Amino acid sequence: MKKIIFFELTEQEKRILEKYPDFLELIDFTQEKLSLENVNQYVDYEVVSVFIGSQLSQEVLKQLSNLKLIATRSTGFDHIDLNYCKDNNILISNVPDYGEHTVAEYTFALLLCLIRKVYNAYHQVRETGSFSLEGLQGRELYEKVLGVIGVGKIGREVIKIAKGFSMKVIAYDKYPQEELAKQLGFEYVDLENLLSVSDVISLHVPYNKETHHLINKDNIFKTKPGCYIINTARGGIIETQALYEAIKNNHLGGAALDVLEEEGDLKEEQRMLMEKQDIPSEKLKILLANHVFIDLDNVIVSPHNAFNTQEALANIVIKTIENIKQFQISKPINLIN
Ligand code: NAI
Numbered sequence: 001m002k003k004i005i006f007f008e009l010t011e012q013e014k015r016i017l018e019k020y021p022d023f024l025e026l027i028d029f030t031q032e033k034l035s036l037e038n039v040n041q042y043v044d045y046e047v048v049s050v051f052i053g054s055q056l057s058q059e060v061l062k063q064l065s066n067l068k069l070i071a072t073r074s075t076g077f078d079h080i081d082l083n084y085c086k087d088n089n090i091l092i093s094n095v096p097d098y099g100e101h102t103v104a105e106y107t108f109a110l111l112l113c114l115i116r117k118v119y120n121a122y123h124q125v126r127e128t129g130s131f132s133l134e135g136l137q138g139r140e141l142y143e144k145v146l147g148v149i150g151v152g153k154i155g156r157e158v159i160k161i162a163k164g165f166s167m168k169v170i171a172y173d174k175y176p177q178e179e180l181a182k183q184l185g186f187e188y189v190d191l192e193n194l195l196s197v198s199d200v201i202s203l204h205v206p207y208n209k210e211t212h213h214l215i216n217k218d219n220i221f222k223t224k225p226g227c228y229i230i231n232t233a234r235g236g237i238i239e240t241q242a243l244y245e246a247i248k249n250n251h252l253g254g255a256a257l258d259v260l261e262e263e264g265d266l267k268e269e270q271r272m273l274m275e276k277q278d279i280p281s282e283k284l285k286i287l288l289a290n291h292v293f294i295d296l297d298n299v300i301v302s303p304h305n306a307f308n309t310q311e312a313l314a315n316i317v318i319k320t321i322e323n324i325k326q327f328q329i330s331k332p333i334n335l336i337n
Pocket residue numbers: 075076096097100103149150151152153154155172173174175204205206207210211232233234258259304305306307308
């Protein structure tokens with residue numbers, strides 16, 4: 001029996017794996033997400049590779065009694081129960097740096113689309129044939145203040161691009177690196193200060209207990225009126241209700257969200273309704289707000305797509321193979337626990 005299985009494997013990833021026939025021979029793969037519903041078919045595997053659609057909760061992990069390594073094909077690992085893995089000696093490897101350029105470029109794709117109304121213009125011409133400029137006026141980035149929350153691998157690339165637009169950059173990070181600030185030409189400030197002076201705020205922190213609702217109902221109205229928020233990090237970093245209120249009250253200029261709180265549920269909602277199970281009211285509120293967001297003119301929602309370039313995907317697969325090979329020779333790399 002094979003010991004390794006890849007879940008959520010796309011055709012494109014499979015084509016990349018085919019370039020490594022020795023490795024491909026060792027693995028099973030499926031397009032399915034690993035979930036509580038199907039885990040009983042996979043209980044014997046020692047190495048499981050997933051993407052972010054598989055929720056590796058305690059209930060799921062408990063059934064994988066031989067599991068030794070989870071090789072997530074993502075940077076974020078908030079879909080995995082870290083405590084359970086720690087208590088049960090299950091290693092977790094991630095792909096820490098496959099696509100900082102990819103995500104940083106997408107951040108600006110979203111930002112420009114939002115503030116220059118690129119989608120609205122395109123949609124108008126295509127759908128109505130109208131070349132009217134009514135309602136299509138935007139804002140410049142030139143000399144505006146960009147507030148970057150989290151200056152890690154992606155945040156850094158975002159700052160470099162911002163400099164190309166002659167933006168002034170300030171940043172908030174739990175671990176400031178003054179040398180980096182000097183080198184890239186930005187200044188660290190505290191969160192409150194960043195919120196109050198930024199024309200654009202871009203989020204690049206990981207999602208964890210500390211960053212859960214980092215932007216919330218107590219601080220969102222402290223942002224500069226008309227400010228734009230871009231989130232390519234994780235949905236749970238912004239309190240959905242707070243964002244909805246700040247947009248509805250026209251306090252914010254708009255938001256571009258590649259990630260949503262409970263985005264997994266958004267994809268699964270049809271199934272949730274069919275199952276007639278009780279859905280907690282907090283979850284329902286978030287789901288509802290997500291639907292309202294999707295329809296607002298000054299909000300752009302995309303389907304967790306920031307990582308999605310040919311280059312990044314190839315990097316993810318190659319680095320995941322490396323993570324698994326190193327684990328097999330007892331020299332694991334890129335461990336997050
Ligand atoms: P990184 O680990 O290189 O950088 C994270 C930065 O956040 C670090 O500078 C760290 O000091 C800072 N930080 C951590 N906790 C903090 C806190 N509580 N308060 C303030 N700062 C804090 O991570 P990287 O590669 O830049 O990625 C950032 C996030 O982007 C990932 O964790 C992931 O969730 C998300 N991501 C989203 C993708 C998408 O497709 N939308 C693709 C790839 C990553």
